[in-house]
Amino acid sequence: MHTVVVGGGIVGLASALELAERGLEVVVCEKxxxxxxxxxRAAGGIRAQFSTPTNVExxxxxxxxxxxxEERFDVDIDYRRNGYLFLARTDETTAALETAVEMQNERxxxxxxxxxxxxxxxCPGIDSQKFVAATYSPTDGFADPHLALQAYARAAxxxxxxVRTGTPVTDVLREDDGTESGGRIVGVETPDAPLEAEYVVNAAGPWARRVAAMADVDLPIAPKRRQMMVVDSETPVPESDPLTVDLETGTYFRPERDGEALVGGHLAGDDPDRDPDGYDRGIDFDWAADVLETASEWATYFGPESRIKRGWAGLYAVTPDDNAVLEETVPGLITAAGFSGHGFQHAPATGRLVAELIADGEASLVDIGALSSDRFGTERERLERNVV
Ligand SMILES: Cc1cc2nc3c(=O)[nH]c(=O)nc-3n(C[C@H](O)[C@H](O)[C@H](O)COP(=O)(O)OP(=O)(O)OC[C@H]3O[C@@H](n4cnc5c(N)ncnc54)[C@H](O)[C@@H]3O)c2cc1C
Known part of the structure; x- marks a missing residue:
C-alpha cells in the first residue's frame, strides 16, 4: 500500500481522490x-473573506x-453564490475588516x-442602525455538505x-530507528489486520489529536461543540440573502429554501474540549432560545412567531490560532486537520496539497508555510491568528 488515509470526512476523501488520480494506491480507513x-453537520459556507493570506489562497x-x-463530479451540490455579509458594531472591528478587505483585494x-x-x-432584513460598517463579497456563498461529501466518496x-468503513485505525506504526521519537511511518494497525504504508494521512478532524498521539506526536487540536438550527422565520428570509454574520454577537444566518433559514452562533453551550465520541448531537434549548433572541435583535425576520424546526450539534476541530495544520509532521505522516470551522470549504485545495506533499515532496498550489505545527507557542501563532 502506498498511502493510508485516516478519516472518511471531506478532507480525507478529497485527499484520497487526488492521490488516486496521480496513480497512487490508497486505502481510506473510516471508523x-x-x-x-x-x-x-456543517453549514456549508464557502468564502474568500478571511483575515489571513493563507486562508484566502x-x-x-x-x-x-x-x-x-458539477462538471467534474456530475452532481449538483446546490452551490449558491449569494455572498457573505459581515456586520461590524465597533470601530475596532471595522478597522480589522478594512485591513482584511485590502489584503483580499490584492489577491x-x-x-x-x-x-x-x-x-x-x-440583506433587507437587517437593522442597519445597529451597525457602523459591513463587508460583502459577491463570490462567497454556500453549498450542501452532504451532497459534496457523497460526491467525493463516489469519485474516490x-x-x-x-474506502473501508467500520475500520478504525488503532495505532500508527513507525520504524524503530533507535531514536526515542521513532523513525519513518511504516503503516497502521486496524482490528482486521495491520496495513503497511509509505504514507499515512491524518484527516481525522476532531479526533486528529488522538491519531497524532498514536504516532507519538502532540498537536493542539481540540474538539469544540457548535450548534445550528433550521428556523421557520416569522418573515420569510429571501432565498437571495447572503450568509450574514453579526461579528460582535457571533450570531449568523443563511437562507434555506422556502423562506426558512439556518441560524447559528457561538453563545452559551459552546463548549471546548468535548469527547469527540461522547458529545450531545442535539441542540440545547437555552442555546437555541438565546441565539434566536439575539438574532431577532438585529435581523427583523426572526420575530416572536418564528419557530425552531430542528437543530443539531457537531464538532469544530480547533487550534489555538484557528488555522489548520497542513504539513508532513514526521517523515511519512501528513497532517491535514484542525480546520477550525473552515474545513468543508477548504477541502478541495487541501486534497490537492496533500497529494502534492506526498507525490511531489512539496506543496505548490498554495504556500502553506504558515500552517506548519512549529508555529504553536511562538510569536507566529499570535501574528497569524485568523480573526475573521
Ligand atoms: C455546526 C458546524 C458548522 C460548520 N460550518 C462550516 C462552514 O460553514 N464552512 C466550512 O468550511 N466548515 C464548516 N464547519 C467545519 C467543517 O464541518 C469541518 O472543518 C470539516 O467537515 C472537517 O472535515 P474533516 O474531513 O477534517 O473531518 P470529519 O468530517 O470530522 O471527518 C473525520 C473522520 O475521521 C474519522 N476518524 C476519526 N478517528 C479515526 C480513526 N482512529 N480511524 C478511522 N477513522 C477515524 C471520523 O469517524 C470522521 O468520519 C462546520 C462545523 C460545524 C460543527
Missing part, C-alpha cells in the same frame, strides 16, 4: 460511516473546484467595505480508492 464526522484554490464541481477577491445602509440593500471509489 464509522461516510458522514459520521463533522462534514455533514486556500479559498480561491478551493472555489475553482467548487465552481466546476483578486471582489470584497468591499459598505456603509450600513448599503449593507441593508444586500471510481478512481480506485479502497
Amino acid at each position: 464509522g460511516s461516510i458522514g459520521s464526522g463533522s462534514t455533514e 486556500l479559498s480561491l484554490a478551493s472555489m475553482a473546484v467548487w465552481s466546476a464541481f 483578486g477577491v471582489p470584497s468591499e467595505v459598505l456603509e450600513p445602509e448599503a449593507a441593508r440593500e444586500r 471509489g471510481d478512481a480506485g480508492v479502497d
Whole structure:
C-alpha cells in the first residue's frame, strides 16, 4: 500500500481522490460511516473573506473546484453564490475588516467595505442602525455538505480508492530507528489486520489529536461543540440573502429554501474540549432560545412567531490560532486537520496539497508555510491568528 488515509470526512476523501488520480494506491480507513464526522453537520459556507493570506489562497484554490464541481463530479451540490455579509458594531472591528478587505483585494477577491445602509440593500432584513460598517463579497456563498461529501466518496471509489468503513485505525506504526521519537511511518494497525504504508494521512478532524498521539506526536487540536438550527422565520428570509454574520454577537444566518433559514452562533453551550465520541448531537434549548433572541435583535425576520424546526450539534476541530495544520509532521505522516470551522470549504485545495506533499515532496498550489505545527507557542501563532 502506498498511502493510508485516516478519516472518511471531506478532507480525507478529497485527499484520497487526488492521490488516486496521480496513480497512487490508497486505502481510506473510516471508523464509522461516510458522514459520521463533522462534514455533514456543517453549514456549508464557502468564502474568500478571511483575515489571513493563507486562508484566502486556500479559498480561491478551493472555489475553482467548487465552481466546476458539477462538471467534474456530475452532481449538483446546490452551490449558491449569494455572498457573505459581515456586520461590524465597533470601530475596532471595522478597522480589522478594512485591513482584511485590502489584503483580499490584492489577491483578486471582489470584497468591499459598505456603509450600513448599503449593507441593508444586500440583506433587507437587517437593522442597519445597529451597525457602523459591513463587508460583502459577491463570490462567497454556500453549498450542501452532504451532497459534496457523497460526491467525493463516489469519485474516490471510481478512481480506485479502497474506502473501508467500520475500520478504525488503532495505532500508527513507525520504524524503530533507535531514536526515542521513532523513525519513518511504516503503516497502521486496524482490528482486521495491520496495513503497511509509505504514507499515512491524518484527516481525522476532531479526533486528529488522538491519531497524532498514536504516532507519538502532540498537536493542539481540540474538539469544540457548535450548534445550528433550521428556523421557520416569522418573515420569510429571501432565498437571495447572503450568509450574514453579526461579528460582535457571533450570531449568523443563511437562507434555506422556502423562506426558512439556518441560524447559528457561538453563545452559551459552546463548549471546548468535548469527547469527540461522547458529545450531545442535539441542540440545547437555552442555546437555541438565546441565539434566536439575539438574532431577532438585529435581523427583523426572526420575530416572536418564528419557530425552531430542528437543530443539531457537531464538532469544530480547533487550534489555538484557528488555522489548520497542513504539513508532513514526521517523515511519512501528513497532517491535514484542525480546520477550525473552515474545513468543508477548504477541502478541495487541501486534497490537492496533500497529494502534492506526498507525490511531489512539496506543496505548490498554495504556500502553506504558515500552517506548519512549529508555529504553536511562538510569536507566529499570535501574528497569524485568523480573526475573521
Ligand atoms: C455546526 C458546524 C458548522 C460548520 N460550518 C462550516 C462552514 O460553514 N464552512 C466550512 O468550511 N466548515 C464548516 N464547519 C467545519 C467543517 O464541518 C469541518 O472543518 C470539516 O467537515 C472537517 O472535515 P474533516 O474531513 O477534517 O473531518 P470529519 O468530517 O470530522 O471527518 C473525520 C473522520 O475521521 C474519522 N476518524 C476519526 N478517528 C479515526 C480513526 N482512529 N480511524 C478511522 N477513522 C477515524 C471520523 O469517524 C470522521 O468520519 C462546520 C462545523 C460545524 C460543527
